[in-house]
Amino acid sequence: MIITLQYLSACSLSIGNFSENINRAVKANNDPQTVMQGLPTYLILLDGLIESDPFDEDMLIASSRLINAYTALLGSELEKLGEDLNDNKNEYQKKKIKQQLKKLTLKALQRAAEANCLHEEYLCNLTTIKYKEFEQRLKKIDEDDIAMLYSLGTAWATWLQTNSDDWNAMAQLPQVKLIMETVNIIDEKWDNAGAHMYLGVLNSLLPANLGGKPEQGKKNFEAAIKLTQGKNLMAKVLFAEYYARLTFNKVLHQQLITDVLGFKESPHEFVLINTLAIEKAKALQLSAEDYF
Numbered sequence: 001m002i003i004t005l006q007y008l009s010a011c012s013l014s015i016g017n018f019s020e021n022i023n024r025a026v027k028a029n030n031d032p033q034t035v036m037q038g039l040p041t042y043l044i045l046l047d048g049l050i051e052s053d054p055f056d057e058d059m060l061i062a063s064s065r066l067i068n069a070y071t072a073l074l075g076s077e078l079e080k081l082g083e084d085l086n087d088n089k090n091e092y093q094k095k096k097i098k099q100q101l102k103k104l105t106l107k108a109l110q111r112a113a114e115a116n117c118l119h120e121e122y123l124c125n126l127t128t129i130k131y132k133e134f135e136q137r138l139k140k141i142d143e144d145d146i147a148m149l150y151s152l153g154t155a156w157a158t159w160l161q162t163n164s165d166d167w168n169a170m171a172q173l174p175q176v177k178l179i180m181e182t183v184n185i186i187d188e189k190w191d192n193a194g195a196h197m198y199l200g201v202l203n204s205l206l207p208a209n210l211g212g213k214p215e216q217g218k219k220n221f222e223a224a225i226k227l228t229q230g231k232n233l234m235a236k237v238l239f240a241e242y243y244a245r246l247t248f249n250k251v252l253h254q255q256l257i258t259d260v261l262g263f264k265e266s267p268h269e270f271v272l273i274n275t276l277a278i279e280k281a282k283a284l285q286l287s288a289e290d291y292f
Contacts, residue, residue, distance in 0.1 A: 039066065064108045113125075180196075192269075197221070
């Protein structure tokens with residue numbers, strides 16, 4: 001749904017500076033394929049460290065973030081395979097990636113949930129409690145909880161996307177929306193306005209006559225673009241893909257895609273996500289004529 005490339009930043013490794021440098025290096029990398037091939041090493045490294053201390057909340061949340069980043073790259077690879085006209089050739093590979101995504105997104109969600117529970121008692125069992133109690137728990141959230149809660153929300157959203165064919169899973173969308181709304185209330189700039197991007201997508205999944213809130217989604221996308229000064233190109237791409245296409249706004253769609261493809265130089269921390277955004281924008285441009 002949305003690329004999440006913040007991970008290992010809260011890791012309590014003795015090599016903390018090294019992990020933070022890796023985080024920055026990944027974000028600044030313009031070669032998604034190389035990053036995708038290299039990340040599994042760190043996934044396994046964190047698995048080993050968690051084996052030695054399964055109650056380290058920082059390690060658990062770092063693992064969840066890293067898995068989420070890796071699944072985002074896998075999802076991008078899956079989209080490319082779906083665009084290939086020779087669909088039968090890639091069917092086995094697509095099935096394999098989908099199975100891997102289901103395993104990894106569940107693992108990321110479980111680790112984020114465990115980390116939240118270790119962080120604060122009222123953050124325990126958020127993925128299983130009734131919505132009314134969930135709502136009451138989130139009223140207790142403050143600035144000290146936002147990193148944990150947001151990481152849970154991103155992992156949950158990614159898991160839901162992977163299980164979009166399961167109606168029981170999709171019934172949990174209101175919880176994810178409430179997490180992102182809570183993050184925005186506390187700090188809407190968090191993770192480069194990431195909560196606004198998630199809400200933009202979630203509010204634009206359905207037309208208004210079927211219960212969607214596309215106009216609110218439009219406001220969320222516009223806020224994300226404004227808060228990042230237009231530097232995060234993924235906000236514009238998702239704006240085009242979800243809102244402009246849902247509302248059949250061809251002019252807006254073309255304007256957003258043109259803006260992305262005409263972008264000259266990405267700031268250091270946006271290089272990887274913008275590389276992915278440009279790839280996605282090219283695909284949207286190619287399919288625009290048929291869609292509109």
